Amino acid sequence: MTVTSTQARSAETATTVLDAVIIGAGISGMYMLHRLRALGLKARVYEAGTDVGGTWYWNRYPGARVDIESQEYSYSFSEELEREWKWSERYAAQPEILRYLNHVAERFDLRRDMVFNTRIASAHFDEASNTWQVATDTGEQITARFCIAATGCLSVPNEPRFEGQDRFTGPTYHTGRWPHEGVDFTGKRVAVIGTGSSAIQSIPQIAQQASEVYVFQRTPNYSVPAHNGPINPAVTEGWLASREENRQLQKVSRAGFIFSNPGGLLATQTGDNERREVFESRWAQGGFSVQSAFADIGVDPVANAMAAEFAADKIREIVKDPETAEKLVPKGYPFGAKRLCVDTGYYEVFNQDHVHLIDLRETPLTTITETGVETTEAGFEVDAIVFAIGFDAMTGALSKIDITGREGLSLTQAWAEGPKTYLGLMITGFPNFFTITGPGSPSVLSNMIVSIEQHVDWLTDLIGYMTGVGIALIEPTLESQNAWVDHVNEIAGHTLYTQANSWYLGANIPGKPRVFMPYIGGVGAYRELCTAVAANGYMGFKLRRA
Numbered sequence: 001m002t003v004t005s006t007q008a009r010s011a012e013t014a015t016t017v018l019d020a021v022i023i024g025a026g027i028s029g030m031y032m033l034h035r036l037r038a039l040g041l042k043a044r045v046y047e048a049g050t051d052v053g054g055t056w057y058w059n060r061y062p063g064a065r066v067d068i069e070s071q072e073y074s075y076s077f078s079e080e081l082e083r084e085w086k087w088s089e090r091y092a093a094q095p096e097i098l099r100y101l102n103h104v105a106e107r108f109d110l111r112r113d114m115v116f117n118t119r120i121a122s123a124h125f126d127e128a129s130n131t132w133q134v135a136t137d138t139g140e141q142i143t144a145r146f147c148i149a150a151t152g153c154l155s156v157p158n159e160p161r162f163e164g165q166d167r168f169t170g171p172t173y174h175t176g177r178w179p180h181e182g183v184d185f186t187g188k189r190v191a192v193i194g195t196g197s198s199a200i201q202s203i204p205q206i207a208q209q210a211s212e213v214y215v216f217q218r219t220p221n222y223s224v225p226a227h228n229g230p231i232n233p234a235v236t237e238g239w240l241a242s243r244e245e246n247r248q249l250q251k252v253s254r255a256g257f258i259f260s261n262p263g264g265l266l267a268t269q270t271g272d273n274e275r276r277e278v279f280e281s282r283w284a285q286g287g288f289s290v291q292s293a294f295a296d297i298g299v300d301p302v303a304n305a306m307a308a309e310f311a312a313d314k315i316r317e318i319v320k321d322p323e324t325a326e327k328l329v330p331k332g333y334p335f336g337a338k339r340l341c342v343d344t345g346y347y348e349v350f351n352q353d354h355v356h357l358i359d360l361r362e363t364p365l366t367t368i369t370e371t372g373v374e375t376t377e378a379g380f381e382v383d384a385i386v387f388a389i390g391f392d393a394m395t396g397a398l399s400k401i402d403i404t405g406r407e408g409l410s411l412t413q414a415w416a417e418g419p420k421t422y423l424g425l426m427i428t429g430f431p432n433f434f435t436i437t438g439p440g441s442p443s444v445l446s447n448m449i450v451s452i453e454q455h456v457d458w459l460t461d462l463i464g465y466m467t468g469v470g471i472a473l474i475e476p477t478l479e480s481q482n483a484w485v486d487h488v489n490e491i492a493g494h495t496l497y498t499q500a501n502s503w504y505l506g507a508n509i510p511g512k513p514r515v516f517m518p519y520i521g522g523v524g525a526y527r528e529l530c531t532a533v534a535a536n537g538y539m540g541f542k543l544r545r546a
């Protein structure tokens with residue numbers, strides 16, 4: 001079947017015919033649509049939510065905000081867009097980011113090719129027609145030459161699996177699926193289960209309203225202060241004045257934002273006083289800059305222990321009650337090996353009398369009852385429970401769709417031992433199926449928006465090339481995929497990241513294979529690799545003419 005660039009919806013089959021189906025209307029789906037339209041392709045986005053925004057649509061919990069500075073966490077593809085949008089805070093909060101994404105959707109008239117309230121249920125590659133046969137949960141059938149998963153890395157909430165949870169008679173919330181109308185906790189007793197980024201951002205906000213807050217912590221996380229505040233207009237002007245240069249710096253940087261490049265110093269070769277000064281100045285600067293204070297923090301256990309000790313001292317300094325402080329100090333895994341959190345008043349909140357920390361390592365959670373949460377030691381009566389227990393990261397969204405490639409190979413089978421991709425972009429056996437910021441790419445170890453733009457631009461070039469020279473199909477060879485998977489694992493193995501039970505490794509989901517999913521080689525190096533692959537005739541891929 002030849003797919004034309006004009007939309008045809010055949011009355012006989014009621015099949016929607018597209019060039020490309022894009023799954024998800026988050027930051028990646030929005031930009032992908034924009035680029036494919038410019039190529040003259042008929043593309044359409046399908047989205048389960050009622051509107052655009054992806055992660056910023058779903059994660060509306062109190063305190064949700066980006067932890068990369070706002071200007072850096074914005075699209076770069078349109079200079080006009082960048083100049084006309086003014087961020088109000090150093091780290092924008094969720095409502096402002098969602099307003100921005102709505103603005104982008106309107107400005108580029110994206111919604112006219114978006115279908116909301118609709119999930120993609122299945123996507124099967126049809127070898128006879130070289131097309132993807134896609135079905136929605138509303139019964140729509142779509143045939144498309146390209147299928148693009150813009151499904152996000154942290155979009156499927158980790159399901160609560162607590163004994164007795166259904167008995168609880170009060171309301172429960174998951175930070176990743178927060179009610180749109182908000183929640184008023186005024187005067188309520190609230191349990192928060194989990195102490196990852198979502199909890200660390202929301203607990204100080206919840207504590208402003210609640211009468212009692214019980215924080216159930218299984219593993220303490222390292223958190224650094226955001227030092228958030230209104231953006232100084234001079235900072236915005238400075239950013240815009242050097243816009244080209246700044247955007248270029250992001251592209252070649254380690255993690256897609258300017259401060260992510262480690263300084264030249266090694267912690268282990270720096271004197272005690274100077275090392276302390278460097279850490280202090282990074283702490284004062286705020287955000288992720290602490291993690292990149294020294295080049296050896298992520299790879300050398302001795303250097304890492306120095307960063308860990310500095311962070312622990314800070315916790316002991318901030319939290320007045322020594323026992324609580326000690327419980328909050330992470331132990332047993334390297335600094336930064338679980339994703340570093342960036343907070344506003346997290347440790348300070350434990351100095352308030354109505355905020356209580358329950359250490360589940362000492363007293364495990366046994367059950368949820370009609371009226372609260374019980375541990376091996378005590379019962380806590382609460383009016384509401386907040387599950388801040390994270391996501392089925394990186395593979396969760398794809399595993400929820402029935403995807404089959406050539407010869408009926410299902411993605412579940414192909415990824416039974418963990419995700420395998422070439423460059424995080426494609427999977428052997430799944431021609432013309434693309435994963436934006438998929439496993440095996442820098443994705444969650446980077447400023448997502450920079451990595452998204454890089455993938456979308458690369459894919460747009462590829463699709464433009466295929467269309468231009470009459471290539472029907474592309475997929476990676478098994479050898480190139482295997483080599484990439486080995487490379488991803490090998491360099492992760494040189495770091496301390498694999499030494500923590502993190503969601504990077506799938507450790508938070510029972511039964512998930514333990515594989516380090518993102519590519520840790522750095523945004524700049526990865527971009528160079530992808531560019532070289534394209535420049536060398538899409539090296540490592542098989543391309544087939546129609």
Ligand code: N01
Pocket residue numbers: 065066067068154161175193194195196197198199201216217218219339342360365388389390391444503508
């Ligand atoms: O989820 P998490 P998150 N019993 O997986 C605990 C991004 N993000 O939503 O560590 C008790 O980090 C679990 O404990 P443990 C960011 O990339 C960004 O907070 O498994 N506890 C952990 O404490 C982030 O990393 C921002 O022992 C249980 C917590 O729940 C990612 O999203 C803001 C449990 C889950 O922490 C995920 O963050 C928010 C159980 N059965 C999120 N199961 C920004 O700032 C789980 N836990 C941009």
